[in-house]
Amino acid sequence: GQSLEQPSEVTAVEGAIVQINCTYQTSGFYGLSWYQQHDGGAPTFLSYNALDGLEETGRFSSFLSRSDSYGYLLLQELQMKDSASYFCAVSAGGGNKLTFGTGTQLKVEL
Amino acid sequence: DAGVIQSPRHEVTEMGQEVTLRCKPISGHDYLFWYRQTMMRGLELLIYFNNNVPIDDSGMPEDRFSAKMPNASFSTLKIQPSEPRDSAVYFCASSLQGGDYGYTFGSGTRLTVV
Numbered sequence: 164g165q166s167l168e169q170p171s172e173v174t175a176v177e178g179a180i181v182q183i184n185c186t187y188q189t190s191g192f193y194g195l196s197w198y199q200q201h202d203g204g205a206p207t208f209l210s211y212n213a214l215d216g217l218e219e220t221g222r223f224s225s226f227l228s229r230s231d232s233y234g235y236l237l238l239q240e241l242q243m244k245d246s247a248s249y250f251c252a253v254s255a256g257g258g259n260k261l262t263f264g265t266g267t268q269l270k271v272e273l
Numbered sequence: 274d275a276g277v278i279q280s281p282r283h284e285v286t287e288m289g290q291e292v293t294l295r296c297k298p299i300s301g302h303d304y305l306f307w308y309r310q311t312m313m314r315g316l317e318l319l320i321y322f323n324n325n326v327p328i329d330d331s332g333m334p335e336d337r338f339s340a341k342m343p344n345a346s347f348s349t350l351k352i353q354p355s356e357p358r359d360s361a362v363y364f365c366a367s368s369l370q371g372g373d374y375g376y377t378f379g380s381g382t383r384l385t386v387v
Binding site: 194196198204205206207208211213250259260261262263264265266 | 304306308315316318321323328329364366368370373374375376377378379380381
């Protein structure tokens with residue numbers, strides 16, 4: 164099976180940079196994805212990494228190290244609206260299915 | 274595109290009753306997923322379809338749960354009989370082939386079984 168670990172909660176101030184880490188154990192790894200979910204809302208897709216390195220999309224970046232079974236999501240210039248839960252998810256073994264981590268609740272404070 | 278459409282948004286039912294949740298995926302997406310989210314267990318994959326064919330239903334909790342996808346634009350998840358422990362938010366999601374496209378989730382159905 165698969166297992167993923169991420170911190171349960173992170174707090175940061177508006178304008179700061181925050182990094183949310185994710186470690187995983189799986190066989191047949193394909194890629195690591197990140198999703199954002201606001202309270203009462205649905206998860207929304209942020210990024211996907213299949214190869215080692217950094218992918219940047221605006222204020223958000225995602226990193227993957229396949230050899231370390233590790234990735235992170237980097238959020239820059241934090242805004243209050245970034246307060247949400249962030250999930251890492253692995254795709255493995257083919258078939259396009261995702262296994263989600265337990266989520267990291269990010270609180271952005273003034 | 275209107276996105277993934279789920280109905281109903283909220284459902285309150287009594288234990289023992291049958292519940293049917295509905296999902297319309299994004300046109301052209303060939304994968305459809307049903308997830309359940311609870312505080313205790315997080316986001317769990319129940320079942321997924323590829324081109325309307327069930328591929329993996331290993332996450333379906335028990336025989337009380339069943340899912341169908343009669344055509345590319347419609348899927349149902351049925352619970353019969355429902356139990357209080359089935360209370361959760363049920364999400365449907367669709368995607369194209371390949372993880373880099375990501376899933377598009379519907380707004381979810383909040384199910385409460387009393």
